Amino acid sequence: MTFDADKLAQCVGCGMCLSACPTYAVTGLEQHNPRGRLVGMRLVHDGELSTLDPDYVDSMEGCVQCRACEPACPSLVEFGALMETARTDIEAARAHAPSRGGGRLRSSLVRWGLGLLRRPVLLRLGTILLSLAQLTRADRLLPRRLRLARRVRLRELAGRLPARQRADAWLFRGCVMDVWFRGAHGATLRLLERSGYRVDAARRGACCGALDLHQGFEDRAARSAAEVIAAHRGTSGPVVVDSAGCGAAMKEYGRLLGTEEARVFADRVRDMSELVDPNTLPAGVLREPVAYQHACHLRNVQHVESxxxxxxxxxLGPGQLRRTADGERCCGAGGAYNALRPDLAEPIGARKRDAVTATGATRVTSGNPGCLLQLAQHGLPVVHIAEVLWEAVETAER
Structure with a gap:
């Protein structure tokens, strides 16, 4: 791939994005903010810097890809698309490097690990083994960044989600959500049915490709996207997601694949919060303070905020929804970012933990699995937004 020179030229270096960037907030380095990263991209594009220059690679791989810079940018720079090009070019250069240097071995291991997401049977088997490791505390032998702070619930994994002959909404189950957050899927399904939808939850595509795309494995992300689209051929109505990262990737399939079919499919994708009817929910039944973490890929990419x-x-009862003082700043999850760049993800997550704790909330909720895992890693009690909403329904019906 090559950079789009016109898109690179859109940045005028005004710096309006700097205050929105989570990595710049913790390092203060120009190479760790969007403006500095765009300068690096220009240098590579003009042939003045190698794609595998260590400082350039650190700058690109240090980006959480939260895309908070995009709504802050008066020039409307498409930073997300440019960063995906940068990451894809880095991986392509590594693949053709003459030795195992330049991060090639690490890249191969990451690619292999993310490949498990496309194999539901292996992912389920790994989840069962992880649950046993948690029960025996054997997971403590792993480095902290590789431990799953949230306990895996096998009872949820054993539950079945319905397939319907006639449906007008289609729940995308995905990979991580389907094995680690099956309870959220169930809550989403019930909320949608309460709102009048007939929901089909049969598996349609193993993985949306978001994590591959973030890492620069665009070829495999495109294959995942094509598989998801093919699995929904012959259906109509909204394709519902309850993972902000999945939704963001799927809503940009048109750009990824460049086909009319992909663009039409992307227009069908909806976050569950866009479809649940507030009037079907009981009012003010949960009497506890809850903080809400705006998932970056929901707010900044899908533009779903309210x-x-x-x-x-x-x-929630009056005054029980707590806002954090840092507003909508990223928590540092970034898909696999918190595992691959703990040097930056840890301080970003610690800032978010302190902001949530200061609200006095007893729990924090979000609509993205990565955010929930990152917040749990920092000791916060977490729950998916769909589960909070369904808890309210059950509380009212007792």
């Missing part, structure tokens, strides 16, 4: 807040405001 819908989840309105749903939480509906079910």
């Amino acid at each position: 819908a989840p807040v309105a749903l939480l405001d509906r079910v």
Whole structure:
């Protein structure tokens, strides 16, 4: 791939994005903010810097890809697309490097690990082994960044999600959500049915490709996207996601694949919070302070901000929805980022932990599995937004 010179030229270096960037907030380095990263991209594009220059690679791989810079940018720079090009070019250069240097071995291991997401049977088997490791505390032998702070619940994994002959909404189950957050899927399904939808939850595509795309494995991300689209041929109506990262990737399939079919499919993708009818939820039944973490890929990419807040405001008592002082700043999850770049993800997550703790909330909720895992890693009690909303329904019906 090569950079789009016109897109690179859109940045005028005004710096309006700097205050939104989570990595710049913790390092203060120009190479760790969007403006500095765009300068690096220009140098590579102009042939003045190698794609595998260590400082350039650190700058690109140090980006969480939260895309908070995009709504802050008056020039409307498409930073996410440019960063995906940068990461893809880095991986392509590594693949053709003459030796195992330049991060090639690490890249191969990451690619292999993410490949498990495309194999549901292996992912389920790994999840069962992980659950046993948690029960015996054998997971403590792993480095802290590789431990799963949230306990895997095998009872949820054993549950079945319905397939319907006639449906008008299609729940995308995905990979991580389907094995580690099956309870959230169940809650989403029930909330949608309560809102009047007939939901089919049969598996349609193993993985959306988001994590591959973030890492620069665009070829495999494109294959995943094509598989998801093919699995939904012959259906109509919204394709519902309850993972912000999946939704963001799927809503950009048109750009990834460049086909009319992909663009039409992307237009069908909806976050669950966009479809749940607030009037079907009980008002003010949960009497506890809950903080809401805006998932970056929901707010900055899908531009869904008010819908989840309105749903939480509906079910929580007056003043119980707590806002953090840092606003919508990224928590540092970034898909696999918190495992691959703990040097940056840890301080970003610690800042978010302190901001949530200061609200006095007893729990924090979000609509993205990566955010929930990152927040749990920092000792916060977490719950998916769909589970909070369904908890309110059950509380009202007792």
